[in-house]
Amino acid sequence: MELIRKWNSLSLIVRILIGLVIGAALGLTLPNMTWIAIFGDLFVGALKAVAPVLVFILVSSSLANAAGGNARKFRTVILLYLGSTLSAAVVAVLMNFAFPVTIPLAGVDPAEGYTAPDGMSEVVLNLLRSIVSNPIEALSAANYIGILFWAVIIGIALKKANRETKTLLKDAADAMSKVVRWIISCAPFGIMGLVFSSVATSGLDIFRTYGQLVAILVGTMLLVAFVVNPLIVGITLRHNPYPLIFRCVRASGVTAFFTRSSAANIPVNMELCKELGLDENMYSVSIPLGSTINMDGAAVTITTFSLAAAYTSGADVTLAMAIFLSVVATFSACGASGVAGGSLLLVPLGCSLFGISNDVAMEIVGVGFIISVIQDSLETALNSSGDAIFTATAEFKEWKKQGRKLPL
Numbered sequence: 001m002e003l004i005r006k007w008n009s010l011s012l013i014v015r016i017l018i019g020l021v022i023g024a025a026l027g028l029t030l031p032n033m034t035w036i037a038i039f040g041d042l043f044v045g046a047l048k049a050v051a052p053v054l055v056f057i058l059v060s061s062s063l064a065n066a067a068g069g070n071a072r073k074f075r076t077v078i079l080l081y082l083g084s085t086l087s088a089a090v091v092a093v094l095m096n097f098a099f100p101v102t103i104p105l106a107g108v109d110p111a112e113g114y115t116a117p118d119g120m121s122e123v124v125l126n127l128l129r130s131i132v133s134n135p136i137e138a139l140s141a142a143n144y145i146g147i148l149f150w151a152v153i154i155g156i157a158l159k160k161a162n163r164e165t166k167t168l169l170k171d172a173a174d175a176m177s178k179v180v181r182w183i184i185s186c187a188p189f190g191i192m193g194l195v196f197s198s199v200a201t202s203g204l205d206i207f208r209t210y211g212q213l214v215a216i217l218v219g220t221m222l223l224v225a226f227v228v229n230p231l232i233v234g235i236t237l238r239h240n241p242y243p244l245i246f247r248c249v250r251a252s253g254v255t256a257f258f259t260r261s262s263a264a265n266i267p268v269n270m271e272l273c274k275e276l277g278l279d280e281n282m283y284s285v286s287i288p289l290g291s292t293i294n295m296d297g298a299a300v301t302i303t304t305f306s307l308a309a310a311y312t313s314g315a316d317v318t319l320a321m322a323i324f325l326s327v328v329a330t331f332s333a334c335g336a337s338g339v340a341g342g343s344l345l346l347v348p349l350g351c352s353l354f355g356i357s358n359d360v361a362m363e364i365v366g367v368g369f370i371i372s373v374i375q376d377s378l379e380t381a382l383n384s385s386g387d388a389i390f391t392a393t394a395e396f397k398e399w400k401k402q403g404r405k406l407p408l
Contacts, residue, residue: 043190
């Protein structure tokens with residue numbers, strides 16, 4: 001009991017770091033102990049299972065009980081989401097122009113069993129269909145744009161409900177939040193299992209063969225995370241952005257990196273927003289919305305792979321065409337959640353701008369799946385931590401107007 005008390009007295013971040021170190025050490029020294037990975041599977045599974053219900057109940061309850069006055073904050077956070085995604089795509093263009101990368105395709109099999117969208121119209125149609133999907137199906141399939149749509153509709157419809165109904169919704173939301181806290185308290189063991197699995201199964205071959213591509217992806221995403229996003233936050237708040245950036249990356253980005261699931265990280269982000277003292281009526285909507293339209297990492301992935309495909313194929317790449325690609329990547333990334341397979345399956349759409357055949361584009365996608373252990377981890381960390389960063393930025397902007405002190 002004394003050991004348990006000492007363990008619980010440590011901050012969650014310290015416990016996660018301990019789990020990370022233990023998982024890495026076991027992965028290097030005892031890679032055959034595959035049962036350790038089950039801790040990671042259970043942790044991610046629990047987060048994914050609770051997140052759809054949490055979002056639905058929390059959004060419905062918040063809107064039913066809300067007093068209003070959040071329209072300006074929502075407008076700010078949506079502009080921040082879209083602006084940061086476009087900025088990430090432009091940075092990816094500049095990085096790929098400065099350090100052009102070609103991809104060795106010899107022996108690479110095209111990604112089979114996946115269907116890439118034919119154009120932006122299909123991406124938009126898939127997104128619209130997701131919005132109006134059956135609410136029960138949306139919950140079971142973790143279709144967050146659909147969950148958010150129906151939760152908003154039901155929450156607004158319940159605004160005139162009696163006090164007992166609203167109290168019941170609020171109690172249900174509080175109960176779900178408590179369940180989330182219980183699951184997140186298990187994060188050190190989950191991270192241990194996830195790190196063990198990654199270290200034990202991923203060799204160095206991907207670095208030898210695709211080292212340049214991995215380097216450009218890593219470099220671009222780190223540049224967006226620690227230079228571009230802080231610049232956006234700093235300009236918006238007129239305040240040093242790095243305390244907020246580091247806190248969100250530490251609390252949200254680390255878990256997102258290892259879970260590789262924006263859906264699984266929604267409860268983590270909501271808990272972080274609560275710790276920052278943000279308005280629940282705001283973050284209960286903006287966090288799941290951000291998991292759909294705040295896609296910095298996806299924009300970087302689509303732009304980088306498309307330009308690498310163009311260089312590999314010998315296509316003529318002009319700066320004007322590359323900038324147009326960044327706009328296409330921004331809107332494609334916002335629709336990524338409506339397309340099975342995520343951002344990689346939107347790469348052929350970017351490749352089509354340079355006249356690259358679909359066969360070659362799907363080979364490029366195949367390369368993406370090979371290095372996805374790095375690409376997807378970084379992409380999810382950048383996307384998910386950004387949800388919390390820009391939600392907090394929109395809220396803090398209003399705080400500054402009111403003369404309130406920022407908790408940074």
